[in-house]
Amino acid sequence: MRKILLVDDDQPTNVLHEIILKKFTSVPLTIKTFLNGKQALDYLKEAPGQYIIFLDINMPTMSGWDFLDAYQNIEGHDGTRIFILTSSINPEDEQKAAKYPEVNGFEIKPLSVDFLKKHVGELFT
Numbered sequence: 001m002r003k004i005l006l007v008d009d010d011q012p013t014n015v016l017h018e019i020i021l022k023k024f025t026s027v028p029l030t031i032k033t034f035l036n037g038k039q040a041l042d043y044l045k046e047a048p049g050q051y052i053i054f055l056d057i058n059m060p061t062m063s064g065w066d067f068l069d070a071y072q073n074i075e076g077h078d079g080t081r082i083f084i085l086t087s088s089i090n091p092e093d094e095q096k097a098a099k100y101p102e103v104n105g106f107e108i109k110p111l112s113v114d115f116l117k118k119h120v121g122e123l124f125t
Contacts, residue, residue, distance in 0.1 A: 001027075001030055002029050002030070002122070002123060003029075003032075003051045004021060004032070004051070004054070005033075005044075005052070006031060006034070007034045007036070007039075007053060007056060007059070007067065008054075008059070008085070009035050009058075011035065013056075013110065014035075016110055016111075017054060017111045018033065020111050020116075021111075021116075024113045024116070025116065025123040025124060026123070026124050027122070027123055027124075029123070036059045036060055036062050037055070037062035037063060037064060037067030037070075038061050038062035039061075040053070040055075041070050041071065044071070044074060044077060045074055048075075048077060049077065049080075050077065050078070050079040052080070052081055052123075053081070053082045053083065054085040054111065055067060055082055055085065056084075056085060056087075056109075057088055065096070068082070068100050068102065068103070072102070080102070081104040081120075082100075082102045082103050082104060083104055083105040083115075083120075084097045084103055084106045084107065085111055086106075086108065087108065087109050088108075089108060093106075104119060105119040
């Protein structure tokens with residue numbers, strides 16, 4: 001069972017991405033959604049494991065950038081991959097994301113099947 005975290009302050013976007021993941025992937029998934037980085041970080045501190053995280057940048061309480069900075073200080077998540085999923089079209093955001101070793105991809109919302117196949121192909125086997 002693959003564990004997915006959707007971290008975005010826009011609940012309709014989380015619902016859309018959950019539908020895409022469930023409809024177009026072919027492996028069993030556990031999907032949890034969080035409305036800001038702090039909620040996701042608190043969850044990860046209590047639930048070690050390997051995750052695929054889709055992370056928005058601009059959120060209240062704790063931004064995606066703040067999440068990434070704090071994430072580096074928690075343990076028990078070897079093999080977790082983080083993908084930035086944002087509405088930002090600022091090229092500097094993509095360059096900044098590339099500086100984080102945990103970040104495995106950068107995509108403009110909404111999540112697409114093509115992006116999933118390219119970056120998270122194991123969801124289709």
